[in-house]
Amino acid sequence: MSKGFLEIENLSQRFPQPDSDDLMTVFEGVDLEIQKGEFVCLIGHSGCGKSTILNVLAGLATPTDGNVIMDNKEIKGPSLEQGVIFQNHSLLPWLSARDNVMFAVRARWPNWSKQKRLDHAEKYLKMVGLDHAMDRKPSQLSGGMRQRVGIARAFAIEPKLLLMDEPFGALDALTRGVIQEELLKIWSETHQTVFMITHDVDEAILLADRVLLMTNGPHAKVAESVKIDIPRPRERATLHQHESYYKIRNHLVDFLVHRAKDMSQEAQQEAAQGLDPRHQPRHVNPAKPSESAAPQERAAIRAV
Amino acid sequence: MNREATMNELNPALERMIPFLRLADQVRRRVQYPTVGIAGLFALWWWGGWLIANNEDTMAFASFAPGPTLAAFWDLVSSGNVWKPIESSLYRVGWGLFYAIAIGVPMGVMIGYFLTLKQITHVPFQFLRMISPLAWMPIAVLAFATWDGAIIFLIAIAAIWPITYATAHGVQRIDPMWLKVGSNLGANPIHTLRYIVMPAIAQDVFAGIRLAVGVAWIVLVPAEYLGVTSGLGYAINDARDTLEYDKLAAFVLVIGIIGYMLDAICVRLIKRSSYHAES
Numbered sequence: 145m146s147k148g149f150l151e152i153e154n155l156s157q158r159f160p161q162p163d164s165d166d167l168m169t170v171f172e173g174v175d176l177e178i179q180k181g182e183f184v185c186l187i188g189h190s191g192c193g194k195s196t197i198l199n200v201l202a203g204l205a206t207p208t209d210g211n212v213i214m215d216n217k218e219i220k221g222p223s224l225e226q227g228v229i230f231q232n233h234s235l236l237p238w239l240s241a242r243d244n245v246m247f248a249v250r251a252r253w254p255n256w257s258k259q260k261r262l263d264h265a266e267k268y269l270k271m272v273g274l275d276h277a278m279d280r281k282p283s284q285l286s287g288g289m290r291q292r293v294g295i296a297r298a299f300a301i302e303p304k305l306l307l308m309d310e311p312f313g314a315l316d317a318l319t320r321g322v323i324q325e326e327l328l329k330i331w332s333e334t335h336q337t338v339f340m341i342t343h344d345v346d347e348a349i350l351l352a353d354r355v356l357l358m359t360n361g362p363h364a365k366v367a368e369s370v371k372i373d374i375p376r377p378r379e380r381a382t383l384h385q386h387e388s389y390y391k392i393r394n395h396l397v398d399f400l401v402h403r404a405k406d407m408s409q410e411a412q413q414e415a416a417q418g419l420d421p422r423h424q425p426r427h428v429n430p431a432k433p434s435e436s437a438a439p440q441e442r443a444a445i446r447a448v
Numbered sequence: 449m450n451r452e453a454t455m456n457e458l459n460p461a462l463e464r465m466i467p468f469l470r471l472a473d474q475v476r477r478r479v480q481y482p483t484v485g486i487a488g489l490f491a492l493w494w495w496g497g498w499l500i501a502n503n504e505d506t507m508a509f510a511s512f513a514p515g516p517t518l519a520a521f522w523d524l525v526s527s528g529n530v531w532k533p534i535e536s537s538l539y540r541v542g543w544g545l546f547y548a549i550a551i552g553v554p555m556g557v558m559i560g561y562f563l564t565l566k567q568i569t570h571v572p573f574q575f576l577r578m579i580s581p582l583a584w585m586p587i588a589v590l591a592f593a594t595w596d597g598a599i600i601f602l603i604a605i606a607a608i609w610p611i612t613y614a615t616a617h618g619v620q621r622i623d624p625m626w627l628k629v630g631s632n633l634g635a636n637p638i639h640t641l642r643y644i645v646m647p648a649i650a651q652d653v654f655a656g657i658r659l660a661v662g663v664a665w666i667v668l669v670p671a672e673y674l675g676v677t678s679g680l681g682y683a684i685n686d687a688r689d690t691l692e693y694d695k696l697a698a699f700v701l702v703i704g705i706i707g708y709m710l711d712a713i714c715v716r717l718i719k720r721s722s723y724h725a726e727s
């Protein structure tokens with residue numbers, strides 16, 4: 145079996161509860177693989193632990209159980225190999241747009257000359273269309289522009305893995321659309337491995353190679369890995385005309401509306417019975433249902 | 449010819465004037481209201497002087513009025529006698545503030561960062577803060593070998609509280625997100641302090657220093673009434689003893705001017721280090 149670029153093994157997160165001695169299991173037994181250059185979106189309802197998974201990948205949080213291996217090395221703490229784009233842009237307000245990117249570039253390549261760092265930072269700011277606003281402070285930028293600086297900063301350090309936590313959640317619909325397309329453009333140039341959390345089904349279909357679906361917590365699971373079988377380059381304007389679009393979209397929405405809850409109840413019953421929660425997502429291709437793999441395939445293999 | 453052409457003919461001379469006119473307008477805007485304020489203060493001063501001069505009981509103090517005072521002020525400046533007391537006073541304030549900053553800023557960072565420390569220090573610090581620095585005078589004189597040392601101690605103990613608490617306030621306002629960004633970029637604790645905490649709290653620290661400068665400058669004069677034979681406080685006391693009221697008032701003027709200048713420097717520093725944190 146070929147090893148993935150990013151391997152998540154038996155990941156679990158449990159938190160102590162204020163009014164009980166028992167730990168609250170947010171998610172458990174998550175097995176995942178992500179290939180190099182893949183764009184993967186994670187969708188799930190609030191409270192299922194999406195952000196915790198992302199923080200673990202970023203090295204900003206430590207899981208209760210399990211580990212994450214990236215490029216044959218275990219992720220144990222934050223490093224410049226993992227770039228993060230947070231929901232609320234998180235720029236340093238006393239630095240200009242350029243200096244915010246420079247700050248990251250200098251951390252990544254401390255030995256570069258100032259000119260080289262400057263050229264590098266400006267290259268990425270230009271990529272996100274901020275040629276004219278590089279000297280402005282975050283307070284002088286619109287919400288969309290700030291998020292673009294955040295994107296430029298994350299891409300500029302050229303991380304092995306780019307993590308995005310609902311990067312466009314705080315933007316209005318128009319701006320979101322524009323920046324999504326810019327993100328696609330940059331991604332098609334750099335082919336970063338991207339792991340992104342979103343609430344927006346259409347955004348996931350537009351951007352991702354694969355969408356991971358999480359059931360509701362507690363005892364949440366990454367239940368399905370849905371292939372987005374729509375060729376690239378994709379465009380927002382024409383995406384919905386593709387024959388697979390509605391099949392995929394219906395599948396995703398159906399999961400979020402109905403099955404996320406049902407499967408969560410199953411998972412809680414299983415947990416009460418003490419079954420092994422370790423699981424791999426079922427691979428699904430709504431465009432070609434025959435290709436979809438049977439559930440629990442890996443569990444069966446392991447039992448043999 | 450049409451109107452545009454005539455206007456173009458008029459323009460060259462006028463055009464050359466435009467930058468000057470714009471500058472003059474800017475100066476006017478910046479100066480007009482402060483001028484009114486200063487004029488008001490002078491009027492009040494002049495009126496007070498006039499009242500004193502026309503009252504038989506107070507006639508002896510007539511040289512407090514603007515005329516004699518400004519003459520004495522000019523004497524002090526032109527003879528150079530004004531610099532020595534200023535130098536001594538600034539020396540004491542400078543060292544006092546130095547110690548207050550050197551102790552107050554780290555203390556403020558710790559109090560802002562560790563909630564427990566804030567709770568532990570709250571009662572004792574508020575208690576100490578409310579004691580007039582001058583109340584420490586007898587102890588300071590015993591504890592320090594020189595008068596200078598005692599005065600520097602008094603200034604430092606007065607200036608330390610606003611600096612400490614403004615710094616602590618600044619640390620508490622740090623957005624956890626900025627620290628997250630730092631650690632994501634691999635910043636160690638020293639980097640975090642240097643590149644995130646320090647710039648984030650700079651404007652609060654300078655605001656604290658501004659308050660501290662005000663307090664220090666106020667404490668300085670009464671502290672110099674005692675013991676020492678130099679400085680602005682001493683100069684005032686000396687002028688009183690020798691009945692030179694115009695000179696006394698001139699030193700009051702000097703204290704006000706220097707105090708204003710120190711404050712203006714602090715305002716500059718606050719402005720330079722300030723940023724607008726948006727949500």
